Amino acid sequence: MNIGQAARASGVSxxxxxxxxxxxxxxxxxRTQANYRVYDAAxxxxxxxxxxxxxxxxxxxxTQTLLGLWRDRARASADVKAVATQHVRDLEAKIAELQAMARTLKHLAEHCHGDGRPDCPILDDLSGDGCCATAKG
Amino acid sequence: MNIGQAARASGVSxxxxxxxxxxxxxxxxxRTQANYRVYDAAxxxxxxxxxxxxxxxxxxxxTQTLLGLWRDRARASADVKAVATQHVRDLEAKIAELQAMARTLKHLAEHCHGDGRPDCPILDDLSGDGCCATAKG
DNA sequence: ATGGGCCTTCCCGCCATGGCAAGGTCAAGG
DNA sequence: CCTTGACCTTGCCATGGCGGGAAGGCCCAT
Structure with missing residues (x-):
């Protein structure tokens, strides 16, 4: 099996x-004699x-850690779970960070007229002027 | 004001x-004669x-777009709002993506014993074997 | 023998940032 | 005056995961 076939079979380019x-x-x-990579089902x-x-x-x-655990038949499922739950914590931290950004921005956008006038609480917040409707925190 | 002072004053390295x-x-x-960058309060x-x-x-x-709008006193707040709301949409899409990952992983982790035994639904899912039956590798 | 489709390696780009190195500059103190 | 040390300058390398593309080799069908 050449790399192209392995790519199509696995979904990895x-x-x-x-x-x-x-x-x-x-x-x-x-490798083949022509230096082509050869893959099998495994x-x-x-x-x-x-x-x-x-x-x-x-x-x-x-992923490398997980692959190692996958191949290790004597693994402890606790090790796998530790990697997974740590990653869940990372994901949740990232989610919280993005949510904080979205919350702030949504709040600012709600208070922006969104018309032809130049006054804009979003820019006021960014410029740090603290003019009227700055929603920090 | 040299770049180091500007960095400390702005929080940008x-x-x-x-x-x-x-x-x-x-x-x-x-620049100064010695080719040092010179900054002011603006x-x-x-x-x-x-x-x-x-x-x-x-x-x-x-940010560049927002800076341009900030400097343009004739801007329409609608333009600012458009940038902001688009970014909110991007953030929410990213949040949803991460939440889907976290949801799946939490579900898998809940069903993992997390002890010394090798059986692990997390690895089963990753290996694509299906759910619970196949513990062979 | 030629065309096209596959393979190989190698380099460049993204994004935003940190780090390091080699050299110039400036102010203070011996 | 000279050293010291903090600061500045430019420039290159690295990160993480890819995608794009060039230049060349291989294989198969026509």
Whole structure:
């Protein structure tokens, strides 16, 4: 199986497969005499694992850890759970951060006329003038 | 006012001030004979504006737009509001994406024993095996 | 033998920022 | 005057995950 077929079978682009190999996330596969990479079903399975982990927002480093645990039949599920719950905490921290931005901005936008006049509480807030309707915090 | 003083006064690092100048976000300031950048209070005000916009998650491009509107006394507040509400939509889309990840992961983690046994629904999900049955690898 | 589709490596771009290095400048103190 | 140390200058490298593209090799069908 060439890299293109593995890419189509796994949903990971050929470019990314090479990249994952280069950073040590997946092992270097065998090569043909013409130096083409050769993949098998297990490789495709691992690539799909990576794709799914990435789609859940795990970094490549975390994905590498998970891949290691996946391959380790003697793993403790607690180790997997620790990675997952830490990532949930990271996600929730990021969500809270974005929500704070959105909340502030929505509040400011609500108080903006949104017409042809130049007066704008959004710009007032950004400029730090603290003029009329600044909603900080 | 040298760049270091402007950095301390604005909360934007000297490195970033130079970067913002290089990408055209802020205008190139005057220089001393020794080629040192010279800033005044208005520059610091603009830098604080940028810092606040960045802290609300606006990209540099959006920040540039907002800076232009800020400086344009004939602006229509509708233009500002449009940038802000679009950004709110972007933020909310990102939030929804992260929440979907967190939801899935929390669900999986809840069903993981988290003990010394190797069986783990998180890995099962990532490996695409399906839900609970296959513990073979 | 030629065309096209695949493969290879290598480099550049994104975004926003930090870090480091080599050199110039300035003010204070010995 | 000279040193010291804090500051400034430019420039390059790195991050994280990709995408794009160039230049060249390989394979298969016509």
């Amino acid at each position: 050929a470019k990314m497969i090479r990249y994952y190999e280069s950073v040590g996330l997946i092992a270097a596969p065998g 490789d495709v399975h691992a690539l799909r694992f990576v794709r799914r982990a990435r789609s859940l927002g795990f970094s490549l480093a975390e | 000297a490195k970033m001030i130079r970067y913002y100048e290089s990408v055209g976000l802020i205008a190139a300031p005057g 520059d610091v005000h603009a830098l604080r504006f940028v810092r606040r916009a960045r802290s609300l998650g606006f990209s540099l491009a959006e």
